[in-house]
Amino acid sequence: MNENPLADRPPKNPLVPTCADRVYRAAEDPSWFSEDKQHVDALAFYRRRGNWDSGGISIGAEPYSYREFLTGPVAGVISVHVGHVRDVVDPELQQPLDVQFDNHPHGNIINVPPKEKRGPRRKFADRVASLLARGAARPHEIFDSMHN
Amino acid sequence: MATEERFVINELALRNLTGTTVFSEAVPAMENEFRFTTVRAVTTSSTVTTSPRPVSPLQSIFDDLDRLELRSNYRFKPSKHAVRSAALYILQTYARMGSMFPRPSFVLDGEKGIVIKWERNGHSVRLNCFADPRDADYIYFENDEYDTEDNVTPEVLHNRLNWLLQHEREPAR
Numbered sequence: 039m040n041e042n043p044l045a046d047r048p049p050k051n052p053l054v055p056t057c058a059d060r061v062y063r064a065a066e067d068p069s070w071f072s073e074d075k076q077h078v079d080a081l082a083f084y085r086r087r088g089n090w091d092s093g094g095i096s097i098g099a100e101p102y103s104y105r106e107f108l109t110g111p112v113a114g115v116i117s118v119h120v121g122h123v124r125d126v127v128d129p130e131l132q133q134p135l136d137v138q139f140d141n142h143p144h145g146n147i148i149n150v151p152p153k154e155k156r157g158p159r160r161k162f163a164d165r166v167a168s169l170l171a172r173g174a175a176r177p178h179e180i181f182d183s184m185h186n
Numbered sequence: 187m188a189t190e191e192r193f194v195i196n197e198l199a200l201r202n203l204t205g206t207t208v209f210s211e212a213v214p215a216m217e218n219e220f221r222f223t224t225v226r227a228v229t230t231s232s233t234v235t236t237s238p239r240p241v242s243p244l245q246s247i248f249d250d251l252d253r254l255e256l257r258s259n260y261r262f263k264p265s266k267h268a269v270r271s272a273a274l275y276i277l278q279t280y281a282r283m284g285s286m287f288p289r290p291s292f293v294l295d296g297e298k299g300i301v302i303k304w305e306r307n308g309h310s311v312r313l314n315c316f317a318d319p320r321d322a323d324y325i326y327f328e329n330d331e332y333d334t335e336d337n338v339t340p341e342v343l344h345n346r347l348n349w350l351l352q353h354e355r356e357p358a359r
Binding site for chain 2: 066067069070073080084110155156165168184
């Protein structure tokens with residue numbers, strides 16, 4: 039038997055971050071940060087319909103991972119706490135939110151309801167985005183001007 | 187509220203209510219009246235001066251709205267319809283509330299729409315102004331609970347902002 043207590047721990051799955059991990063989301067517009075630069079707006083977590091967010095809400099493993107999969111300029115970087123993403127609860131949420139890497143360092147916040155422009159599910163998407171912004175996200179870095 | 191500002195608001199609101207002004211006409215008129223206050227001559231009974239004057243709260247809000255268009259990249263740049271809707275909601279609701287109108291901030295949705303938002307003491311009101319006139323704007327509001335309101339009018343927005351301000355005056359215990 040190996041006497042090292044760490045040796046019996048299952049190996050970490052690189053595609054599934056732990057609750058203590060942080061992942062990072064590119065802020066595509068300066069207005070996604072509050073004027074006092076302390077908070078992130080819910081719009082950063084709206085999952086758009088169509089091709090943009092088909093797998094979920096894009097995140098990266100490191101603060102500047104977005105440079106590998108996003109070509110446009112960004113306004114800054116949002117830090118997202120994985121455990122707090124998993125803590126988001128709402129009676130309407132059929133599957134819990136989670137973070138998974140699909141093409142490391144690219145990953146997604148999965149099971150986020152897509153943004154609706156009408157219908158009974160519309161407010162639910164707003165609510166989940168708000169809970170993510172308030173509970174799991176904070177500004178990591180805000181750039182002086184938009185760049186990649 | 188300055189007398190001149192009140193006059194312009196009343197004039198625009200009246201023209202809009204009576205159907206003689208539509209969104210596309212009201213906003214350019216409003217822009218003419220509000221935009222270049224720092225260079226406009228101020229006439230009094232005895233003197234004429236061209237010195238800058240303080241920017242009014244309403245002007246300051248419209249300046250923020252203008253900056254949204256200037257600083258945004260192509261995908262986020264709000265549509266003309268979204269800008270006009272946002273301006274008119276603010277103008278008409280400000281006309282009802284005057285100095286009680288809480289200062290909003292603006293967020294871009296990445297689909298050429300604008301969200302006007304107000305936040306106080308854990309309560310928030312978000313008015314979604316869509317890019318396309320075929321999509322109906324709506325209000326999302328939340329505290330511990332949440333809901334939406336359709337058929338957005340200045341009266342609906344006024345009532346919802348009063349709800350927000352009431353919680354500011356009477357914070358939850």
